[in-house]
Amino acid sequence: MAGPRGEYRKSAERRAQILDAAFAVFAKNGYTASSVNEIARAVGITQTGVLHHFAGGKIALLRAVLEQRDARAEGVLEARRGRDFLLGLVEISRAQAAQRGVVQLYRNLSAEAVDPDHPAHEYFHARLERIADAVTRAFAEVRDDGGLRDGVDPRTAALRTIAMTEGLELLWLNGFDVDMADDIRDFIDGYLVDPL
Amino acid sequence: MAGPRGEYRKSAERRAQILDAAFAVFAKNGYTASSVNEIARAVGITQTGVLHHFAGGKIALLRAVLEQRDARAEGVLEARRGRDFLLGLVEISRAQAAQRGVVQLYRNLSAEAVDPDHPAHEYFHARLERIADAVTRAFAEVRDDGGLRDGVDPRTAALRTIAMTEGLELLWLNGFDVDMADDIRDFIDGYLVDPL
Known part of the structure; x- marks a missing residue:
């Protein structure tokens, strides 16, 4: 049975899936021409599903993608x-x-x-x-x-x-x-x- | 009175206005996020008015803008x-x-x-x-x-x-x-x- 811990794991996985999809969509189209809808479709969920994880919408997705990448690069130089x-x-x-x-x-x-x-x-x-x-x-x-x-x-x-x-x-x-x-x-x- | 010659001049001027507007809109937003409509609004004419001069639409506008710029630069090097x-x-x-x-x-x-x-x-x-x-x-x-x-x-x-x-x-x-x-x-x- 999926208790609170299982729910948390599932939510973290879904969040990571959304970030991967956002990364791919932004990389292909740039920010302006991308939409939350397109990112949602790439994950196979609804736009509401995406906004559940990233309430700030498209700009929140962009920030999360960039921070994840920059943190990796800065880890190398630290x-x-x-x-x-x-x-x-x-x-x-x-x-x-x-x-x-x-x-x-x-x-x-x-x-x-x-x-x-x-x-x-x-x-x-x-x-x-x-x-x-x-x-x-x-x-x-x-x-x-x-x-x-x-x-x-x-x-x-x-x-x-x-x-x-x-x-x-x-x-x-x-x-x-x-x-x-x-x-x-x-x-x-x-x-x-x-x-x- | 505007005879055929005057009509031609007016058409060439309008074409140049449209290219200037297309240049400004593409420079600000990139290609993907720009629209013929936005370019038309910047000139103060309708979308149909733009398409009268550039029947190929947005991609024709882009080609014309790029060719004009590259021709100037290549003129310097020729x-x-x-x-x-x-x-x-x-x-x-x-x-x-x-x-x-x-x-x-x-x-x-x-x-x-x-x-x-x-x-x-x-x-x-x-x-x-x-x-x-x-x-x-x-x-x-x-x-x-x-x-x-x-x-x-x-x-x-x-x-x-x-x-x-x-x-x-x-x-x-x-x-x-x-x-x-x-x-x-x-x-x-x-x-x-x-x-x-």
Whole structure:
């Protein structure tokens, strides 16, 4: 018999199913063109069923999808510093090559979210600032350890590393023959005394 | 009195108005979330009025907007080779800093169009291949003129230059303090014996 514990497990499973479906729908269509109805159909439940788990509707689903993904990536970088942090960026790129949907989701949403009226505008803006600050800090730590080439500014190096990562993702999504992780490592090495 | 010539002029003006409105609506919302109705409202005419000028509907509007923009950019590069072509890329970046809407339109659409089912998928894919081939050719010409640093592969240099351009656009659209044209020039200079 399904007691309270069984009910809880079933509810958590259903929630995870809904998040997987929301992820797939957002990755394919972007946020604006997606609907709660379409996500509900993908799970095989009603719109009301989805809203039972995510009362905030479409924007609540988006937040939950993004927070889940970002938490995983930030877990890789947590407690790392300097060169070790930069190596973490390469590892994330390597992992992403197996997750085309994730890359496409971020690209689609971050493009839409440039519009200040977009519901995820603040989220994406804050996320990019957070990444830029963290990568700048890592390059500054490498400099303090004597590992940065002469004349390299940590902030400039950080922004260009992020720009290169974003641009390589676009080429890769479009079927160009680029190895995102190797190219990023190579690019970062251009700033370092000793290669990663 | 408006004779046939006056009618023609009025029709061309209306067509240009519709294209401007389509450009603005697509730049804001992307393709999928835009509608012919919204474009018609922006011009102050009916949907039927728009379809009179663009019988193919929304996809015909998109094609016309993209072709108009790409023709302008390709005009800048036409008949240039080697270093002069690379300098043209820097000039295009400089001009784009005054055209936020254009940059946002391409970013929005190119993100959506990664999906093979998107009506502009083939267009964007072919466009990116064309750009990659043209930039590769320019770097190869520089190499043949003895102007490329030892060990630089023209194709790799081209793909990374494109990736950097795309990535800098994302940061710039998000309000980061990057000078796209200076940064691209600086990046290209890293491959050259003498700076641009």
